[in-house]
Amino acid sequence: MTEPVAAAFALPDHALAGVGSRPFGIYIHVPFCATRCGYCDFNTYTAGELGTSASPQSWLEGLRRELDAAAVMLGASGAVPAAETVFVGGGTPSLLGGDGLADVLGAVRSSFGLAEGAEVTTESNPESTSPEFFGRLREAGFTRVSLGMQSAAQHVLRILDRTHTPGRPVAAAQEARAAGFEHVNLDLIYGTPGERDEDLDASLDAVLSAGVDHVSAYALIVEDGTALARKVRRGDLPAPDDDVLAARYERIDARLAEAGLSWYEVSNWAKDDAACRHNLGYWDGGDWWGAGPGAHGHVGGVRWWNVKHPARYADQLAAGELPVADSEHLTAEDRHMERVMLTLRLRSGLPAADLRPGELVAAERAVADGLLARADDRLVLTDRGRLLADGVIRDILS
Incomplete structure (x- = not known):
């Protein structure tokens, strides 16, 4: 090393x-x-x-x-x-x-x-x-x-x-x-x-x-x-x-x-x-280190991103500094929104229990409209729902 x-x-x-x-x-x-x-x-x-x-x-x-x-x-x-x-x-x-x-x-x-x-x-x-x-x-x-x-x-x-x-x-x-x-x-x-x-x-x-x-x-x-x-x-x-x-x-x-x-x-x-x-x-909300110019990383609810230009990236590291341009600590609200946004895009779907009461009402409307389906305790996009995935997620979180 x-x-x-x-x-x-x-x-x-x-x-x-x-x-x-x-x-x-x-x-x-x-x-x-x-x-x-x-x-x-x-x-x-x-x-x-x-x-x-x-x-x-x-x-x-x-x-x-x-x-x-x-x-x-x-x-x-x-x-x-x-x-x-x-x-x-x-x-x-x-x-x-x-x-x-x-x-x-x-x-x-x-x-x-x-x-x-x-x-x-x-x-x-x-x-x-x-x-x-x-x-x-x-x-x-x-x-x-x-x-x-x-x-x-x-x-x-x-x-x-x-x-x-x-x-x-x-x-x-x-x-x-x-x-x-x-x-x-x-x-x-x-x-x-x-x-x-x-x-x-x-x-x-x-x-x-x-x-x-x-x-x-x-x-x-x-x-x-x-x-x-x-x-x-x-x-x-x-x-x-x-x-x-x-x-x-x-x-x-x-x-x-x-x-x-x-x-x-x-x-x-x-x-x-x-x-x-x-x-x-x-x-699925795992951890990863993003290395290289402009790369983003995430560990335990903290997200950061590196400086973009390769010359500045190399220079900062040569000077003994990590090349992080900025970072943010995700709030509980941030993490909830991201879980809904990302997990609903997966075929495995989102556990209905992860939704708040008002969000669950919106999800049930999407089920009635044929955009979501219930698979045991999970909510999964239908074929039609995949075409409108961003809108479905937006309606649930609004």
Whole structure:
């Protein structure tokens, strides 16, 4: 382990008290991208934007320092918790190459160690992968890979500013499986301006031909400050249509269900035992340390987030400071709202006993309207309710 930093940010005793008794994961944010996609508002930087101010090497050194400091902090009142899940996201983690990602996982092992049977995921851009890349990941200990496909239609990819060729994601998924990955996810985005029903069908055909055991499908959201938002504002592209989005979601759900992938969260489908355990930790209120520029963490009702720029991130850690930009202590009300918001999105549903009397009345109205169903003592979104999930949750909490 490298010399841990002296952290100005500190978790209170009440947050540390339950460490190890709750699910614990580590999220690592890789902020580097080869190009910037027009719809993306994540904390990412191209080489041209960074210049010489930051590099993968300075980022990795900062990451090692942050993880070491995190292990010291979380182990202050007991044993350092072993990571039950690790998720390397971005950005484009695959730009680090197989050896670079092996170094990242090595840093986690050095600071925290991995629990028996840990789930270790990395996101990857299909264009920066190869059979050798996947082989190196398996050798290093990664157990799961998530590939950004978005669409199989070239004109849709062009609107999204995606640079991969339409057939590459399927080939990459097959290479990952050949390398020994049992768990492979493909990401889809639906509702892009110009996308037709036949384009979505082609994307689903491609996904199913790849033999993956997990699919994430997200409606296109036009985020403020993105190139896509500027095109919509100028009238160059139409905004996504809600009715079209709903129809596309139903189409996706039907095709995936027919192929044996069941929804377990509103935007995620998986075969048996293939749900992403790391993301379930978020939705079930677990603990995780978010490492890297702009990463968010949560332990015992305390949430924090790091500074965004990779150069400042590395500099603060080199100076002996944790790079935390700000933090908040969640109140009982905050935690209740988040539990309702997140747990109701899961197929397992929300225990009715977790709702307050007025909220339960609103939930019963949703049951009468066919948006929620009772499954023993739990409330679960119906098929129609999933289309209106945000509204259902808003009505319950209002």
